[in-house]
Amino acid sequence: xxxxxxxxxxxxxxxxxxxxxxxxxxAAESCSGGQFASAITNISGSSEWFDSSVVSYSNRAKIxxxxxxxxxxxxxxxxxxxxxxxxxxGIAIKPNFLAVATTGFAGPSGDSVxxxxxxxxxxxxxxxxxxxxxxxxxxxxxxxxxxHALRATILASLYEYxxxxxxxxxxxxxxxxxxxxCEQYALDAGLSIEQIxxxxxxxxxxxxxxxxxALKLNEFKKSADVFTRYHSFExxxxxxxxxxxxxxxxxxxxDRKMILQEFSTILPGVSQDQFIPHVTICKKAGIHxxxxxxxxxxxxxxxxxxxxxxxFYGVFYIQQxxxxxx
Numbered sequence: 001x002x003x004x005x006x007x008x009x010x011x012x013x014x015x016x017x018x019x020x021x022x023x024x025x026x027a028a029e030s031c032s033g034g035q036f037a038s039a040i041t042n043i044s045g046s047s048e049w050f051d052s053s054v055v056s057y058s059n060r061a062k063i064x065x066x067x068x069x070x071x072x073x074x075x076x077x078x079x080x081x082x083x084x085x086x087x088x089x090g091i092a093i094k095p096n097f098l099a100v101a102t103t104g105f106a107g108p109s110g111d112s113v114x115x116x117x118x119x120x121x122x123x124x125x126x127x128x129x130x131x132x133x134x135x136x137x138x139x140x141x142x143x144x145x146x147x148h149a150l151r152a153t154i155l156a157s158l159y160e161y162x163x164x165x166x167x168x169x170x171x172x173x174x175x176x177x178x179x180x181x182c183e184q185y186a187l188d189a190g191l192s193i194e195q196i197x198x199x200x201x202x203x204x205x206x207x208x209x210x211x212x213x214a215l216k217l218n219e220f221k222k223s224a225d226v227f228t229r230y231h232s233f234e235x236x237x238x239x240x241x242x243x244x245x246x247x248x249x250x251x252x253x254x255d256r257k258m259i260l261q262e263f264s265t266i267l268p269g270v271s272q273d274q275f276i277p278h279v280t281i282c283k284k285a286g287i288h289x290x291x292x293x294x295x296x297x298x299x300x301x302x303x304x305x306x307x308x309x310x311x312f313y314g315v316f317y318i319q320q321x322x323x324x325x326x
Contacts, residue, residue, distance in 0.1 A: 001284040002194045003143045006315045007039050010150040013313065014040075017157050018049035018098065023123060025153070026097045027053035028066055028087040030078065031104040031116060032145045039146050054091060066090030079103050079112070081129045084119035088127045096123055100153055102145050107138040114141055118149050120156055128156065135183075136193040143194070151200075151316050160214075163318065166310040168212045170224075172204040172235070173305035173322070174279065181299055182251060186281045189240060190292040191249065195282045201317055203309065204235065204253065204279050217320065220308065227323035232304045237279070240297040248283040251297055283314075 018025060027036050037053035040046050054065050059078055062068040068086040076082040080103075087101035104116030114136075119129040130152060134144045174182075179199045186196050212220065238254035285292075308321040 001314070003140075003147050004194070005284070006147050007143070007150060009313055009315050010147070010154060011039050011043050014150055014154050014157075015043060015046060015049050017154060017162075021157065023096050023098045023157075024049055024051040024094070026051045026091045026094075026099050028091045028099070028101040029053055029055050030057055030062070030087075030102055031106045032102045032142055032149070033057060035142055035146050036100065036102065036149050039150070051097065052091075056087065062087065079105055079115060079117060081117055081119070081131065084117045084129050085127045088119050088121045092121050092127075098122055098153065098157065099127075100149055102149055104132075104141075104145065106141045106145075116141070116145055116148075118145065118152055120149075120153050122156055135187075140193050144198075147198070148200075151198075154312070155316075155318065158318070163310050163320070164214055164217075165211060166312060166318070168209040168217075168308060168310050168320070170206040170209065171307050171309050171317075172206060172277075172303045173307055174202050174204055175301045175304075178299060178301035182279060182281055185240070185297060185299070186249070189294075191282050191285075195285055197281055197283070198316070202279060202281070203307070203317070204277055204303070206277055206306075209308075217308075221321050224306075224308065224321070224323060227306045227325065230325050232302055232325040234300055234302050235277075236300040237297055240281075240292075240294055242285075242292070242294055246283060247285055248280050249285060249292060249294075250278040250280045251299065253277040 025040065029036055034053060034055045040050045056062045056066050059073050062078065063070055066087050067090045068083060072082055072086060084101045084103055088099045092099035099121040101119040102116065105112045105114065107113040114134040116132045116134060117129055118132065119127055121127040132148060134141045179202045182202060183196055183199060236254045237251045239252045240249065241252050242249050304325055306323045307319050310318040310320055312318055
């Protein structure tokens with residue numbers, strides 16, 4: 001799924017959440033240059049839940065329009081968590097405002113290209129911030145900033161009851177260095193950065209469980225607590241494959257029989273045929289699938305955590321529970 005498609009899915013969903021909370025989005029954009037606001041105002045009726053965006057591209061604009069400290073800009077720099085939080089403070093001026101801020105280096109050149117900070121502040125809450133290191137050309141980095149700003153805002157706004165109608169699956173948490181390796185291998189194989197799943201989405205899928213009510217979630221958690229008795233183990237991958245039925249590229253685990261036998265006996269109602277251990281690197285690839293080099297893939301990581309995940313319309317995933325292996 002291309003990033004632009006993810007943005008097109010998330011934007012109206014953010015609008016529904018904002019209207020249900022009676023909140024308004026307000027933004028302070030630096031590196032995204034107004035593209036976050038553009039994505040929102042492309043939606044008909046967004047005036048009901050979007051207030052404004054300040055494109056504070058220069059330091060002068062950050063100081064004059066948002067009240068960012070000149071001393072802070074000199075000491076911490078414009079691309080910093082401290083700057084993002086002051087940008088948020090400059091726009092979160094009404095009780096029902098949900099503030100979003102972006103700052104970073106979009107390129108095209110320099111040692112810090114791709115370094116981005118995205119911040120958000122819910123009504124009545126303290127500001128939060130996340131650091132990112134994006135790859136790609138300038139326009140690709142900006143697109144990633146918009147997607148992750150939407151994702152972070154939605155995640156922060158969700159209530160527990162919002163998660164009950166989502167689809168759930170069991171997964172193994174993937175280590176960060178392996179995520180980076182998977183991403184680079186996919187780029188080398190011919191996929192583009194717009195096609196590849198965001199690193200935050202990468203995980204080893206074990207079993208699809210479907211929608212779960214609050215009661216079923218609690219029952220599943222209790223039965224899966226047995227995971228904490230198991231020791232961590234290594235998972236090796238052998239192939240970059242393409243599944244035409246789901247139009248997806250994925251890495252297949254070479255030792256998946258062991259995984260199947262290990263976990264299919266633990267959870268009631270979960271059979272071996274539900275376990276197809278794989279890491280999805282790209283989905284809904286479309287015509288681009290013909291240009292990708294498939295074949296042997298050598299990679300491994302140590303499975304240390306198992307998680308129950310919820311899929312937010314297939315665009316990003318939300319961890320509900322996590323079990324640490326010994």
